[in-house]
Amino acid sequence: xxxxxxxxxxxxxxxxxxxxxxxxxxxxxxxxxxxxxxxxxxxxxxxxxxxxxxxxxxxxxxxxxxxxxxxxxxxxxxxxxxxxxxxxxxxxxxxxxxxxxxxxxxxxxxxxxxxxxxxxxxxxxxxxxxxxxxxxxxxxxxxxxxxxxxxxxxxxxxxxxxxxxxxxxxxxxxxxxxxxxxxxxxxxxxxxxxxxxxxxxxxxx
Numbered sequence: 198x199x200x201x202x203x204x205x206x207x208x209x210x211x212x213x214x215x216x217x218x219x220x221x222x223x224x225x226x227x228x229x230x231x232x233x234x235x236x237x238x239x240x241x242x243x244x245x246x247x248x249x250x251x252x253x254x255x256x257x258x259x260x261x262x263x264x265x266x267x268x269x270x271x272x273x274x275x276x277x278x279x280x281x282x283x284x285x286x287x288x289x290x291x292x293x294x295x296x297x298x299x300x301x302x303x304x305x306x307x308x309x310x311x312x313x314x315x316x317x318x319x320x321x322x323x324x325x326x327x328x329x330x331x332x333x334x335x336x337x338x339x340x341x342x343x344x345x346x347x348x349x350x351x352x353x354x355x356x357x358x359x360x361x362x363x364x365x366x367x368x369x370x371x372x373x374x375x376x377x378x379x380x381x382x383x384x385x386x387x388x389x390x391x392x393x394x395x396x397x398x399x400x401x402x
Contacts, residue, residue, distance in 0.1 A: 251392040255287045255385060259359065262381040263289055266345065266374040268361035272296065273349075273385065274308055275357040283308055283357060290362070292337040299333070306330030308346055308358045315355060317347040317379060321369045345370040347382045349389065356389050 255273055263271045270290025274283040281303040288296045304313050310328045311318050323329040323341050334341055343364050349356040359382050364370050 266361050267365045270362040272360050292339050311346045311348050311358050312355050315348050319370045320344045343369050347378045349382050349386045
Protein backbone atom coordinates (compact mmCIF):
# COMPACT_ATOMS: atom_id res chain seq x y z
CA UNK A 198 0.00 0.00 0.00
CA UNK A 199 2.78 2.40 0.90
CA UNK A 200 4.52 1.67 -2.41
CA UNK A 201 1.30 2.45 -4.29
CA UNK A 202 0.94 5.74 -2.44
CA UNK A 203 4.57 6.58 -3.19
CA UNK A 204 4.06 5.77 -6.86
CA UNK A 205 0.92 7.91 -7.00
CA UNK A 206 2.72 10.81 -5.35
CA UNK A 207 5.60 10.43 -7.77
CA UNK A 208 3.22 10.47 -10.74
CA UNK A 209 1.54 13.60 -9.39
CA UNK A 210 4.90 15.28 -8.96
CA UNK A 211 5.97 14.35 -12.50
CA UNK A 212 2.68 15.74 -13.83
CA UNK A 213 3.16 18.95 -11.84
CA UNK A 214 6.71 19.39 -13.12
CA UNK A 215 5.56 18.75 -16.69
CA UNK A 216 2.90 21.47 -16.37
CA UNK A 217 5.42 23.82 -14.80
CA UNK A 218 7.88 23.19 -17.61
CA UNK A 219 5.19 23.85 -20.20
CA UNK A 220 4.30 27.13 -18.48
CA UNK A 221 7.96 28.18 -18.37
CA UNK A 222 8.38 27.47 -22.08
CA UNK A 223 5.27 29.49 -22.81
CA UNK A 224 6.59 32.35 -20.69
CA UNK A 225 9.96 32.24 -22.46
CA UNK A 226 8.28 32.41 -25.85
CA UNK A 227 6.20 35.36 -24.65
CA UNK A 228 9.27 37.16 -23.31
CA UNK A 229 11.16 36.69 -26.57
CA UNK A 230 8.21 38.18 -28.46
CA UNK A 231 8.11 41.06 -26.00
CA UNK A 232 11.80 41.82 -26.53
CA UNK A 233 11.35 41.86 -30.31
CA UNK A 234 8.29 44.04 -29.98
CA UNK A 235 10.01 46.52 -27.67
CA UNK A 236 12.88 46.81 -30.13
CA UNK A 237 10.33 47.58 -32.82
CA UNK A 238 8.63 50.19 -30.64
CA UNK A 239 11.97 51.90 -30.03
CA UNK A 240 12.57 52.11 -33.79
CA UNK A 241 9.07 53.52 -34.39
CA UNK A 242 9.54 56.18 -31.69
CA UNK A 243 12.64 57.46 -33.47
CA UNK A 244 10.57 58.02 -36.63
CA UNK A 245 7.84 60.19 -35.08
CA UNK A 246 8.60 63.44 -36.84
CA UNK A 247 6.90 65.76 -39.37
CA UNK A 248 6.73 64.37 -42.90
CA UNK A 249 6.69 60.69 -41.92
CA UNK A 250 4.23 58.32 -43.64
CA UNK A 251 1.72 58.31 -40.78
CA UNK A 252 -0.21 55.19 -41.81
CA UNK A 253 2.99 53.17 -42.23
CA UNK A 254 4.26 54.42 -38.90
CA UNK A 255 0.98 53.48 -37.17
CA UNK A 256 1.04 50.07 -38.86
CA UNK A 257 4.55 49.44 -37.55
CA UNK A 258 3.54 50.74 -34.12
CA UNK A 259 0.56 48.37 -34.00
CA UNK A 260 2.66 45.42 -35.19
CA UNK A 261 5.23 46.03 -32.45
CA UNK A 262 2.53 46.40 -29.80
CA UNK A 263 0.87 43.12 -30.80
CA UNK A 264 4.23 41.36 -30.68
CA UNK A 265 4.84 42.63 -27.16
CA UNK A 266 1.44 41.60 -25.77
CA UNK A 267 1.37 38.34 -27.72
CA UNK A 268 -1.85 39.00 -29.63
CA UNK A 269 -2.56 37.50 -33.05
CA UNK A 270 -4.75 40.30 -34.39
CA UNK A 271 -5.31 43.96 -33.75
CA UNK A 272 -6.44 47.26 -35.16
CA UNK A 273 -6.19 50.99 -34.79
CA UNK A 274 -9.49 52.78 -35.30
CA UNK A 275 -9.75 56.53 -35.85
CA UNK A 276 -12.75 58.61 -34.84
CA UNK A 277 -14.58 60.37 -37.67
CA UNK A 278 -15.54 63.53 -35.80
CA UNK A 279 -18.29 64.39 -38.30
CA UNK A 280 -20.19 61.10 -38.00
CA UNK A 281 -18.84 59.92 -34.61
CA UNK A 282 -18.06 56.56 -36.23
CA UNK A 283 -14.88 54.60 -35.54
CA UNK A 284 -13.06 53.71 -38.76
CA UNK A 285 -10.61 50.79 -39.04
CA UNK A 286 -7.54 52.66 -40.31
CA UNK A 287 -4.76 50.15 -39.57
CA UNK A 288 -5.48 46.43 -39.22
CA UNK A 289 -3.22 43.45 -38.51
CA UNK A 290 -4.18 39.79 -38.73
CA UNK A 291 -6.65 37.56 -40.57
CA UNK A 292 -9.10 40.17 -41.84
CA UNK A 293 -6.62 43.00 -42.44
CA UNK A 294 -7.35 43.73 -46.10
CA UNK A 295 -11.12 43.34 -45.86
CA UNK A 296 -11.60 45.15 -42.56
CA UNK A 297 -9.61 48.29 -43.39
CA UNK A 298 -12.03 51.21 -43.92
CA UNK A 299 -14.97 49.48 -42.19
CA UNK A 300 -16.97 51.79 -39.93
CA UNK A 301 -18.43 50.99 -36.54
CA UNK A 302 -21.72 52.76 -35.77
CA UNK A 303 -21.38 55.42 -33.04
CA UNK A 304 -20.96 53.89 -29.60
CA UNK A 305 -21.18 50.31 -30.85
CA UNK A 306 -19.00 47.50 -29.54
CA UNK A 307 -16.41 47.50 -26.80
CA UNK A 308 -14.31 49.85 -28.95
CA UNK A 309 -17.21 52.30 -29.11
CA UNK A 310 -17.63 52.09 -25.34
CA UNK A 311 -13.91 52.73 -24.78
CA UNK A 312 -14.01 55.76 -27.08
CA UNK A 313 -17.15 57.15 -25.44
CA UNK A 314 -15.91 56.64 -21.87
CA UNK A 315 -12.20 57.37 -22.54
CA UNK A 316 -11.38 54.29 -20.47
CA UNK A 317 -9.28 51.21 -21.31
CA UNK A 318 -10.90 47.78 -21.08
CA UNK A 319 -9.68 44.17 -20.98
CA UNK A 320 -12.32 41.53 -21.73
CA UNK A 321 -11.43 37.86 -21.28
CA UNK A 322 -14.60 36.51 -22.91
CA UNK A 323 -16.17 38.96 -25.34
CA UNK A 324 -19.23 36.78 -25.97
CA UNK A 325 -20.28 37.16 -22.33
CA UNK A 326 -19.95 40.95 -22.53
CA UNK A 327 -23.18 42.76 -23.53
CA UNK A 328 -21.15 45.55 -25.18
CA UNK A 329 -19.68 43.16 -27.76
CA UNK A 330 -20.75 43.97 -31.34
CA UNK A 331 -20.78 40.64 -33.25
CA UNK A 332 -21.47 42.15 -36.69
CA UNK A 333 -17.75 42.54 -37.45
CA UNK A 334 -17.01 38.88 -36.72
CA UNK A 335 -20.06 37.73 -38.65
CA UNK A 336 -19.37 39.98 -41.65
CA UNK A 337 -15.69 39.09 -42.00
CA UNK A 338 -15.68 35.47 -40.84
CA UNK A 339 -13.57 36.20 -37.79
CA UNK A 340 -13.87 34.96 -34.21
CA UNK A 341 -12.93 37.24 -31.34
CA UNK A 342 -12.32 35.61 -27.96
CA UNK A 343 -10.28 37.99 -25.82
CA UNK A 344 -9.80 41.71 -26.27
CA UNK A 345 -7.79 44.60 -24.85
CA UNK A 346 -8.78 48.08 -25.97
CA UNK A 347 -7.32 51.49 -25.06
CA UNK A 348 -8.34 54.99 -26.15
CA UNK A 349 -6.19 57.37 -28.20
CA UNK A 350 -6.48 60.73 -26.47
CA UNK A 351 -5.27 64.27 -26.94
CA UNK A 352 -6.35 65.96 -23.75
CA UNK A 353 -10.13 65.56 -23.63
CA UNK A 354 -10.32 64.89 -27.37
CA UNK A 355 -10.73 61.29 -28.54
CA UNK A 356 -8.69 60.43 -31.62
CA UNK A 357 -9.64 56.75 -31.75
CA UNK A 358 -8.79 53.43 -30.07
CA UNK A 359 -6.29 50.59 -30.32
CA UNK A 360 -7.51 46.99 -30.03
CA UNK A 361 -5.48 43.82 -29.43
CA UNK A 362 -7.41 40.60 -30.02
CA UNK A 363 -6.99 36.95 -29.10
CA UNK A 364 -4.01 36.59 -26.80
CA UNK A 365 -1.88 33.73 -28.11
CA UNK A 366 -1.59 32.09 -24.67
CA UNK A 367 -4.36 30.61 -22.57
CA UNK A 368 -3.75 33.07 -19.73
CA UNK A 369 -5.44 35.94 -21.52
CA UNK A 370 -4.36 39.57 -21.37
CA UNK A 371 -2.40 40.49 -18.26
CA UNK A 372 -2.23 43.83 -16.38
CA UNK A 373 1.18 44.54 -17.93
CA UNK A 374 -0.33 44.09 -21.41
CA UNK A 375 -2.91 46.73 -20.54
CA UNK A 376 -0.20 49.10 -19.28
CA UNK A 377 1.92 48.58 -22.40
CA UNK A 378 -1.01 49.29 -24.72
CA UNK A 379 -1.60 52.55 -22.86
CA UNK A 380 2.01 53.54 -23.62
CA UNK A 381 1.51 52.59 -27.27
CA UNK A 382 -1.69 54.66 -27.34
CA UNK A 383 0.26 57.71 -26.13
CA UNK A 384 2.86 57.20 -28.88
CA UNK A 385 0.15 56.78 -31.53
CA UNK A 386 -1.61 59.93 -30.31
CA UNK A 387 1.66 61.89 -30.54
CA UNK A 388 2.22 60.61 -34.08
CA UNK A 389 -1.32 61.52 -35.14
CA UNK A 390 -1.09 64.99 -33.63
CA UNK A 391 2.22 65.69 -35.36
CA UNK A 392 0.78 64.47 -38.64
CA UNK A 393 -2.21 66.80 -38.19
CA UNK A 394 0.08 69.73 -37.36
CA UNK A 395 2.13 69.09 -40.49
CA UNK A 396 -1.04 68.97 -42.62
CA UNK A 397 -2.29 72.22 -41.06
CA UNK A 398 1.06 73.93 -41.77
CA UNK A 399 1.00 72.83 -45.41
CA UNK A 400 -2.59 74.03 -45.78
CA UNK A 401 -1.70 77.44 -44.37
CA UNK A 402 1.36 77.81 -46.61
